Amino acid sequence: xxxxxxxxxxxxxxxxxxxxxxxxxxxxxxxxxxxxxxxxxxxxxxxxxxxxxxxxxxxxxxxxxxxxxxxxxxxxxxxxxxxxxxxxxxxxxxxxxxxxxxxxxxxxxxxxxxxxxxxxxxxxxxxxxxxxxxxxxxxxxxxxxxxxxxxxxxxxxxxxxxxxxxxxxxxxxxxxxxxxxxxxxxxxxxxxxxxxxxxxxxxxxxxxxxxxxxxxxxxxxxxxxxxxxxxxxxxxxxxxxxxxxxxxxxxxxxxxxxxxxxxxxxxxxxxxxxxxxxxxxxxxxxxxxxxxxxxxxxxxxxxxxxxxxxxxxxxxxxxxxxxxxxxxxxxxxxxxxxxxxxxxxxxxxxxxxxxxxxxxxxxxxxxxxxxxxxxxxxxxxxxxxxxxxxxx
Amino acid sequence: xxxxxxxxxxxxxxxxxxxxxxxxxxxxxxxxxxxxxxxxxxxxxxxxxxxxxxxxxxxxxxxxxxxxxxxxxxxxxxxxxxxxxxxxxxxxxxxxxxxxxxxxxxxxxxxxxxxxxxxxxxxxxxxxxxxxxxxxxxxxxxxxxxxxxxxxxxxxxxxxxxxxxxxxxxxxxxxxxxxxxxxxxxxxxxxxxxxxxxxxxxxxxxxxxxxxxxxxxxxxxxxxxxxxxxxxxxxxxxxxxxxxxxxxxxxxxxxxxxxxxxxxxxxxxxxxxxxxxxxxxxxxxxxxxxxxxxxxxxxxxxxxxxxxxxxxxxxxxxxxxxxxxxxxxxxxxxxxxxxxxxxxxxxxxxxxxxxxxxxxxxxxxxxxxxxxxxxxxxxxxxxxxxxxxxxx
DNA sequence: CGTGGTGCTGCAAAGGTTTGCAATGAAGTA
DNA sequence: TACTTCATTGCAAACCTTTGCAGCACCACG
Numbered sequence: 001x002x003x004x005x006x007x008x009x010x011x012x013x014x015x016x017x018x019x020x021x022x023x024x025x026x027x028x029x030x031x032x033x034x035x036x037x038x039x040x041x042x043x044x045x046x047x048x049x050x051x052x053x054x055x056x057x058x059x060x061x062x063x064x065x066x067x068x069x070x071x072x073x074x075x076x077x078x079x080x081x082x083x084x085x086x087x088x089x090x091x092x093x094x095x096x097x098x099x100x101x102x103x104x105x106x107x108x109x110x111x112x113x114x115x116x117x118x119x120x121x122x123x124x125x126x127x128x129x130x131x132x133x134x135x136x137x138x139x140x141x142x143x144x145x146x147x148x149x150x151x152x153x154x155x156x157x158x159x160x161x162x163x164x165x166x167x168x169x170x171x172x173x174x175x176x177x178x179x180x181x182x183x184x185x186x187x188x189x190x191x192x193x194x195x196x197x198x199x200x201x202x203x204x205x206x207x208x209x210x211x212x213x214x215x216x217x218x219x220x221x222x223x224x225x226x227x228x229x230x231x232x233x234x235x236x237x238x239x240x241x242x243x244x245x246x247x248x249x250x251x252x253x254x255x256x257x258x259x260x261x262x263x264x265x266x267x268x269x270x271x272x273x274x275x276x277x278x279x280x281x282x283x284x285x286x287x288x289x290x291x292x293x294x295x296x297x298x299x300x301x302x303x304x305x306x307x308x309x310x311x312x313x314x315x316x317x318x319x320x321x322x323x324x325x326x327x328x329x330x331x332x333x334x335x336x337x338x339x340x341x342x343x344x345x346x347x348x349x350x351x352x353x354x355x356x357x358x359x360x361x362x363x364x365x366x367x368x369x370x371x372x373x374x375x376x377x378x379x380x381x382x383x384x385x386x387x388x389x390x391x392x
Numbered sequence: 393x394x395x396x397x398x399x400x401x402x403x404x405x406x407x408x409x410x411x412x413x414x415x416x417x418x419x420x421x422x423x424x425x426x427x428x429x430x431x432x433x434x435x436x437x438x439x440x441x442x443x444x445x446x447x448x449x450x451x452x453x454x455x456x457x458x459x460x461x462x463x464x465x466x467x468x469x470x471x472x473x474x475x476x477x478x479x480x481x482x483x484x485x486x487x488x489x490x491x492x493x494x495x496x497x498x499x500x501x502x503x504x505x506x507x508x509x510x511x512x513x514x515x516x517x518x519x520x521x522x523x524x525x526x527x528x529x530x531x532x533x534x535x536x537x538x539x540x541x542x543x544x545x546x547x548x549x550x551x552x553x554x555x556x557x558x559x560x561x562x563x564x565x566x567x568x569x570x571x572x573x574x575x576x577x578x579x580x581x582x583x584x585x586x587x588x589x590x591x592x593x594x595x596x597x598x599x600x601x602x603x604x605x606x607x608x609x610x611x612x613x614x615x616x617x618x619x620x621x622x623x624x625x626x627x628x629x630x631x632x633x634x635x636x637x638x639x640x641x642x643x644x645x646x647x648x649x650x651x652x653x654x655x656x657x658x659x660x661x662x663x664x665x666x667x668x669x670x671x672x673x674x675x676x677x678x679x680x681x682x683x684x685x686x687x688x689x690x691x692x693x694x695x696x697x698x699x700x701x702x703x704x705x706x707x708x709x710x711x712x713x714x715x716x717x718x719x720x721x722x723x724x725x726x727x728x729x730x731x732x733x734x735x736x737x738x739x740x741x742x743x744x745x746x747x748x749x750x751x752x753x754x755x756x757x758x759x760x761x762x763x764x765x766x767x768x769x770x771x772x773x774x775x776x777x778x779x780x781x782x783x784x
Numbered sequence: 785c786g787t788g789g790t791g792c793t794g795c796a797a798a799g800g801t802t803t804g805c806a807a808t809g810a811a812g813t814a
Numbered sequence: 815t816a817c818t819t820c821a822t823t824g825c826a827a828a829c830c831t832t833t834g835c836a837g838c839a840c841c842a843c844g
Contacts, residue, residue, distance in 0.1 A: 020800055031824050036802060046822060065522050067459040067468065068800035072829045074410075076459065078502075078523075086488045087677075089481065096478045099505050108523065110470075111503040112495070113488050130457050131470075131500065232681065259681055285479075289624065289651055291683035412830060423794050428832060438792060460830035463799050 019060045028056040039064060079312060080110045080128035080135040080154075082121060088230070089284040090254065090301060091138065094159070097305030098136060105313055107133075116198070118142040122150065129154040134312040137161070141200045157312045159304055161202040167315060168340040169308045173203050173281065174210035176297035176345035180251050180279045181211050183295070183347055185218035188359030189249035189277060193242055195235065195261065196226025197253030204253060207281070211251060223247060228257065235260025236267075243270055248277065248356045255280035255287045255296055262290070262352065273354035283348055292351035300343045307341055411452045420448040431456060471704060472502045472520035472527040472546075474513060480622070481676040482646065482693060483530065486551070489697030490528060497705055499525075508590070510534040514542065521546040526704040528697075529553070533592045549704045551696055553594040559707060560732040561700045565595050565673065566602035568689035568737035572643050572671045573603050575687075575739055577610035580751030581641035581669060585634055587627065587653065588618025589645030596645060599673070603643060615639060620649065627652025628659075635662055640669065640748045647672035647679045647688055654682070654744065665746035675740055684743035692735045699733055 025032040030049060037044045038053040045053070056062075070076040079102055083091050099109045110128055114120040118141045128135055134155035140147060144163050150156060151166055158168045184192055194211050197204040208224060215222035223245055228234040235257030242250060242261065252258035258280030262272045272278050272292060280287055283298035315338075417424040422441060429436045430445040437445075448454075462468040471494055475483050491501045502520055506512040510533045520527055526547035532539060536555050542548065543558055550560045576584055586603050589596040600616060607614035615637055620626040627649030634642060634653065644650035650672030654664045664670050664684060672679055675690035707730075 067462045070459045
């Protein structure tokens with residue numbers, strides 16, 4: 001439906017002639033094992049032979065069959081990437097970085113989207129387990145205990161979730177939330193709302209904890225609204241609630257929600273940042289393009305993707321998974337060192353935050369803007385806001 | 393750099409005990425071939441035996457090894473997805489749809505990002521060829537002849553590019569560009585610019601052709617600016633050029649460029665849509681969230697992803713790739729039926745287009761907006777603009 | 785009783801590669 | 815010369831699964 005078939009032709013199609021190691025061996029007059037070694041252990045074969053074999057291989061267009069190789073070595077040179085929602089703009093940069101990093105190390109990446117469904121996550125780990133050397137679990141929604149259990153089936157690296165005993169890549173959203181709250185308090189806000197995200201999100205709990213502490217420390221009151229869907233709709237849906245709550249500032253679980261909220265508030269006639277200040281988290285590309293430009297906590301998604309891949313591969317190289325002989329489980333109870341990495345976040349101050357009801361007039365942090373902010377004010381200045389600017 | 397190591401613990405790690413078809417056979421007292429058949433041809437095995445085998449398999453946690461299966465059947469149950477740039481918001485919905493569709497058909501998806509680099513495209517097709525049953529080439533940047541050549545190595549479906557003799561999924565951007573131009577002409581614009589995208593893009597050529605024809609038919613003059621990078625920066629970079637050219641309306645290669653252009657114009661003090669109207673292409677989520685909301689040609693990316701996967705799998709099922717015996721190339725010159733599908737596009741009119749210099753005051757198409765468009769005007773109405781509204 | 789058919793199962797080869805071990809030959813050492 | 819060492823290569827098993835073929839038991843029919 002909705003489509004038109006333009007053409008339907010038939011054409012000659014040269015079938016893929018599968019050229020194997022054996023063909024190369026025949027062509028270059030050596031045994032197949034020599035050809036194999038030419039590719040997987042070049043130092044073991046006579047340089048002259050090597051060049052001859054390589055030439056033949058090139059000639060015939062030989063490409064090693066990774067499935068066969070995997071069958072015997074037990075290593076597929078693939079990794080899996082399980083993502084809650086590809087359409088969430090937070091993830092593509094992570095995927096991109098991970099894929100690129102993996103490829104540099106001669107690995108390929110399976111990407112799977114779970115639609116925020118924990119059941120799908122589990123199924124996908126199972127399905128991928130035999131096809132990959134390890135799996136990156138990004139912002140998983142399933143329980144920690146299940147993750148631990150699955151990690152016995154296939155090496156796992158977890159992103160955006162802390163699981164003891166497993167390698168994790170975390171972003172310091174606690175620090176980010178603290179900076180955001182301090183920023184708001186510094187602007188004179190005393191009544192702040194936190195728009196929560198999915199209940200099962202580690203990031204969500206972490207933000208709540210840190211934001212609560214920072215608010216207390218700054219003498220502000222923090223209202224938690226949520227949990228909500230981490231999307232634009234999730235944000236706009238609570239606009240009414242935000243207005244009624246009477247807060248002068250909001251910290252949202254992520255940028256998408258923040259943008260949705262601004263939309264929603266706008267529809268209610270509440271202006272940002274004049275009446276309510278809004279801070280997001282993630283610094284997705286989008287947040288630089290909306291009006292007003294979003295003040296947000298930038299998370300290093302690219303670095304997270306790269307780091308996660310590195311950790312996975314490193315762990316993998318140390319202990320190649322059992323193949324070759326061994327019959328029953330060879331290495332039950334291997335002690336493995338697992339690291340957890342915390343990446344820094346940065347508060348990026350743009351145009352969605354402004355002075356609050358308790359702003360000190362003496363110190364014009366930002367000139368109160370007119371109703372039509374033309375704001376050619378260059379790109380927001382990344383600020384490594386750490387601990388200064390605490391409330392007066 | 394920029395990260396802190398939080399913890400580094402060592403822990404017990406139960407190694408993955410690989411349970412094979414053989415273990416299941418032993419446990420259930422049958423031959424391995426019976427176990428194999430239980431999974432791949434259940435109707436050939438006695439129901440009683442079957443339940444026993446299945447129980448044992450379940451018990452032991454057996455999962456078939458896809459690599460081994462692939463080795464003998466020649467079918468991997470994987471497909472490859474080659475994308476110019478995952479970070480371009482046009483693609484994630486396509487990826488998501490393709491992955492979902494593939495998974496429903498028990499296929500997994502390799503995703504690779506080429507960074508708009510034709511060389512990387514070629515390498516990736518080669519690298520993936522042996523690991524997948526087919527490849528989806530999305531908005532490829534390499535030459536048609538190279539694509540044809542590669543299609544002899546692995547089944548290919550091309551998205552957003554027309555290659556004769558190969559299955560293609562196209563979006564009718566020609567129709568879209570025509571609708572856009574007609575919309576602009578109808579609003580009273582007579583001098584219109586087309587912001588071109590990458591030179592090697594089929595979409596780009598198609599838009600140019602159709603926009604040119606539509607402009608001629610509507611008595612408007614079309615200036616082509618480009619090629620440009622299909623990104624926000626690509627768009628903002630030509631803002632100055634657009635202003636100097638004196639056009640009153642612009643059709644951009646995609647939404648990202650359109651949004652960038654609006655940013656750039658804004659920085660120059662040129663207001664959209666009051667002084668210049670802008671139309672994008674793609675209808676990415678973002679385009680609903682910017683101010684002004686973008687008028688754009690919606691492309692059915694999800695449908696494209698699903699259709700492409702279906703076409704690939706259908707073609708694949710018809711002709712399973714050579715394995716088993718056969719020695720040399722079995723089926724050189726198989727005649728295969730290839731279809732090309734064209735998906736409809738829709739012009740979505742929002743707030744970035746307004747009356748032009750030749751607007752007929754008699755017919756208030758849209759009330760000229762004040763300088764501060766608060767626009768709570770509901771979501772844009774998708775309009776299947778087809779051929780009406782040609783210039784007076 | 786013989787014949788043919790059917791339903792189920794086992795046997796063994798095959799798929800492409802890796803790799804421990806053995807064989808070969810040459811060079812070096814005593 | 816005899817023995818060791820080393821570099822290079824070949825041999826064959828192994829990885830896990832699928833599948834054509836053959837065997838077996840059983841039933842029905844003539």
